[in-house]
Amino acid sequence: MTVIMLGQNFKYETEAVLKLFYPVRAFDFVFVGDGEPAPKPDGDLIILSRKIYSGYADLTAEAFIGGKNLTDHTLVKLESDDYEHLCELGLCRALFDCLKELTGISPEWGMLTGVRPVKLVSGLMKKGLSEEEIYSHMQGRLGVSREKIGLAIKTAKNQEQALKALPKNGVSLYVSIPFCPSRCAYCSFVSQTVASFLKLIPEYVERLCDEIALTADIVRGLGLRLDTVYFGGGTPTSLSAGELERIMSVISERFDLSGLREYTVEAGRPDTVTEEKLSAIKRGGADRVSVNPQTLNQSVLDAIGRKHTVAQFFEAYDLAKKAGFGAINVDLIAGLPTDTLESFEAGLSEIIRLSPENITVHALSIKRSADLMQSGGELDHELAAKMISYSGSALGAAGYEPYYLYRQKNQLGNQENVGWERGGSLGIYNINMMEEVQTVLAVGAGGSTKIVADEKNIRRLYNPKYPLEYLRRYDTTVAVRKREAERLLREIRGRENE
Numbered sequence: 261m262t263v264i265m266l267g268q269n270f271k272y273e274t275e276a277v278l279k280l281f282y283p284v285r286a287f288d289f290v291f292v293g294d295g296e297p298a299p300k301p302d303g304d305l306i307i308l309s310r311k312i313y314s315g316y317a318d319l320t321a322e323a324f325i326g327g328k329n330l331t332d333h334t335l336v337k338l339e340s341d342d343y344e345h346l347c348e349l350g351l352c353r354a355l356f357d358c359l360k361e362l363t364g365i366s367p368e369w370g371m372l373t374g375v376r377p378v379k380l381v382s383g384l385m386k387k388g389l390s391e392e393e394i395y396s397h398m399q400g401r402l403g404v405s406r407e408k409i410g411l412a413i414k415t416a417k418n419q420e421q422a423l424k425a426l427p428k429n430g431v432s433l434y435v436s437i438p439f440c441p442s443r444c445a446y447c448s449f450v451s452q453t454v455a456s457f458l459k460l461i462p463e464y465v466e467r468l469c470d471e472i473a474l475t476a477d478i479v480r481g482l483g484l485r486l487d488t489v490y491f492g493g494g495t496p497t498s499l500s501a502g503e504l505e506r507i508m509s510v511i512s513e514r515f516d517l518s519g520l521r522e523y524t525v526e527a528g529r530p531d532t533v534t535e536e537k538l539s540a541i542k543r544g545g546a547d548r549v550s551v552n553p554q555t556l557n558q559s560v561l562d563a564i565g566r567k568h569t570v571a572q573f574f575e576a577y578d579l580a581k582k583a584g585f586g587a588i589n590v591d592l593i594a595g596l597p598t599d600t601l602e603s604f605e606a607g608l609s610e611i612i613r614l615s616p617e618n619i620t621v622h623a624l625s626i627k628r629s630a631d632l633m634q635s636g637g638e639l640d641h642e643l644a645a646k647m648i649s650y651s652g653s654a655l656g657a658a659g660y661e662p663y664y665l666y667r668q669k670n671q672l673g674n675q676e677n678v679g680w681e682r683g684g685s686l687g688i689y690n691i692n693m694m695e696e697v698q699t700v701l702a703v704g705a706g707g708s709t710k711i712v713a714d715e716k717n718i719r720r721l722y723n724p725k726y727p728l729e730y731l732r733r734y735d736t737t738v739a740v741r742k743r744e745a746e747r748l749l750r751e752i753r754g755r756e757n758e
Contacts, residue, residue, distance in 0.1 A: 261325075262301040265291045266309035268319075270348045274308055276373035276669075277352050281359045283626055283670040308351055312338070317347055321354035323362055330358045349401075356403060367674040368645070369667065370403030377404075377676075378419070378665050379695055381412045383715075411652065411678070415662040418681075419691050422663075426697060427519065430487035431479060432689055435468070435507065436704030437496040438727055441532055442567045460727050464705070465503050467734050469510045471703040474739065476514035478746045479701070482753055486515045487698065488689040491525040491546075497532040501540040508544025517545060522688045524548040531568035533576035538583040548687065550620075551576045552591035555599060556607035563598040577614060587617035587685040594651065595624035595644030595672040604647045605654070612658045617685035619660060621651040623675030625668040645673035655680045664690040701745065705730035709741070711748045713755075721745055 261282070265271065271289055278287055292298050298307070307322040320333035334350035336343065356371040369377065384394050391413060398404040398412075439457060479486060489511065496504070504525075511517075523546040527533050530551060541549065553573035555561060561568065580588050590611050594604060611619055623644050652662075660680035664687065667676045679690055692698040696718060700710045707723040721741045724730045730738065 261285060261304045261306065262288045262290060262299075263306045263308065264298050265289060266298065266307065266311075267294065268308065268310040268347065268351065270308070270351055273348050273352050273373075274355055277355050277359070277371055278306070279670060280356070280367045280371070280373065280674055281363050281365050306355070308355060310347060310351065315339075317343075319347055319351040319354055321351065321358050323355075323358040325359075325362050328362055330362055332357045353401075353403075360403075366405075367403075368405040368408045369674055369676070370398070370405070372402055372404060372667075375666050375668065376694055376696070377408075377667065378412050378415045381409075381416045382419070382695065385416060407649075408676075411662060411676075412665065415665045415678070418661050418663045418686070419695065422686050422688050422691050423695065423697060425521070426692070427485050427487055427521075429483060429485045430519075431484050431699045431701055432488040432490065432692060433472075433475065433486060433511070433515070434700050434702040434707060435472070435489070435491045435496075435511075436493065436702060436707040436723075437491060437499060438494040438705045439498040440493065440495045441498055441529060442565065457727060460731065461499065461503065463731055464727050465499070465506055467731055467738075468704050469507060470734070471738060471742065472507070472510050473514050474742050475701050475703055476511075478742065478749070479515065482746070482749055484749070485519045486517060487520065488522040488692065489520065489524065489546075490689045493526060493528065495528040495532055496525055497527045497529070497534075497537050501534070501536040504537060505540040505544060508541070508546070512545055520545075522548065524550075524687065524689060526550045526552075527576070527580065528552050529566075529568060530573040530576035533579060535579050535583075538579055542583050542585065547586040548589065549580050549585050549587075550589040550591060550618075551580050552589075553607075554591060554593045555596055555604075556610050557599060557603040560596050560599045560603065564596055577616075587687075589618035589620055589679075589687070590614070590616045591620045591622060592651075593622045593624050594647035594675070595639060595641075597639060599643075599647075601643060601646055601650070605650055608651055608654055612654065612660075615682075617683060618679060618681050618687060619655060620677065620679045621648065621655070622677040623648055623671045623673060626670040626672065639672055641673040644671075645675055648673065648675045652678070658682075663687070664694050666694050699749065709745050711745060711752070713748075713752050719748055 275287060290299060305324040309320045311318045315338050317336045317338060318333055322331045323329060332354040334354055336346045336350055340346050352371055360366055381394060384397065394413060395406060395409050398409045525541045525546045527549045530553060533551060554566060556570050558570050592608060660682050662678050663681045664679040665676055679687060696712060699712045702709045705723060705727045706725045709721040711719040721744055723738055724733050
């Protein structure tokens with residue numbers, strides 16, 4: 261599909277809207293300057309233009325798709341406050357309305373393309389808008405459905421208590437373990453299979469411990485307080501019990517954990533969970549773990565290349581329960597290939613019967629680099645939406661509440677991921693990450709450190725993505741970026757103390 265851009269440069273924003281309707285289609289953007297003739301390519305065509313007339317900008321979207329065409333437009337005063345943003349919003353809304361009419365697709369999140377819709381709702385609540393005003397704003401201006409607005413409002417309210425308890429000088433620590441026993445067909449995360457990188461793991465653990473120690477020195481030197489710890493991946497339990505114990509002992513020795521509110525380790529893949537590893541994790545101080553089957557349909561597990569059985573999930577969950585963790589999370593994915601609505605409903609019912617403190621339901625995200633997409637797998641957007649809708653109803657009826665929510669690019673049915681909890685067992689790290697209210701110091705390959713000065717001033721510093729690259733560039737890149745993080749944090753502390 262060709263997209264001709266006339267008199268404006270809102271490529272990123274308009275491409276995000278296009279992907280709501282065509283998630284895996286490629287777009288050829290052609291920029292045309294003032295007075296230049298626009299090309300007339302064959303095939304489907306979108307023309308997005310901004311023209312100035314007597315004090316107004318006319319933002320117009322013209323769509324020629326499948327032999328049909330439609331035009332929509334809006335006007336923005338040239339002297340408007342936030343003129344460029346209003347032009348971007350107006351053009352995106354005109355494009356959205358055209359495509360909605362031509363395709364018959366009505367994205368439930370409207371033209372929202374951001375990862376954090378709850379953050380938007382929280383901001384509107386802080387401005388004093390009532391619930392009905394929030395509904396009106398998000399429906400009328402952004403085209404969001406009442407069901408999704410209601411979900412976002414409920415999630416924002418459920419987060420309030422955890423956010424109010426946020427310590428003034430708190431930071432979180434994210435520990436990246438980028439190894440998995442095997443690669444699932446839907447996955448595009450930067451992780452390496454244990455079989456391929458077994459020789460790297462001991463050196464990786466030692467360098468990771470070095471970075472943890474360096475990070476602890478920074479936190480202590482600046483008078484900061486460690487609020488939460490989160491081990492993610494990959495699959496952290498791909499490591500041995502001894503390796504996990506080594507990493508966790510460095511954390512407990514180098515950081516002051518007396519003010520810690522939460523310590524989470526993603527056990528993840530059931531085939532990596534053992535009693536010995538869970539005992540090491542518990543002794544290390546973690547009070548939360550995840551055991552994630554993604555589906556309880558064995559044929560679906562086989563189809564996505566997930567090398568464990570349904571029975572192994574139940575065994576791993578039972579081990580985690582007996583280990584005495586304060587909260588266990590279980591992940592499910594809606595929209596996996598070969599899954600059915602009946603199978604998904606049955607799996608969710610089984611998980612609810614187990615009564616874990618947290619259940620997270622993800623809508624499958626279509627990643628171009630995933631094996632599933634490379635093999636041309638068939639995916640059903642409408643079915644994924646039905647699964648997500650059912651999960652909300654079933655979990656609500658079972659007494660679970662939504663406590664964090666985020667979206668990813670190219671999710672089936674333009675749906676979302678929601679963490680559900682019961683009994684006040686909210687995952688604090690997840691909330692802090694989604695609301696972007698706290699600095700996160702990440703260690704390990706692929707770690708993304710996020711320095712939060714305030715909601716409008718956030719800096720990100722990235723570690724090398726791959727384990728081998730991380731090891732080779734530790735001194736020249738990893739340690740240097742940690743010092744950059746220290747400098748930024750020192751500046752923030754200095755302004756706070758003025």
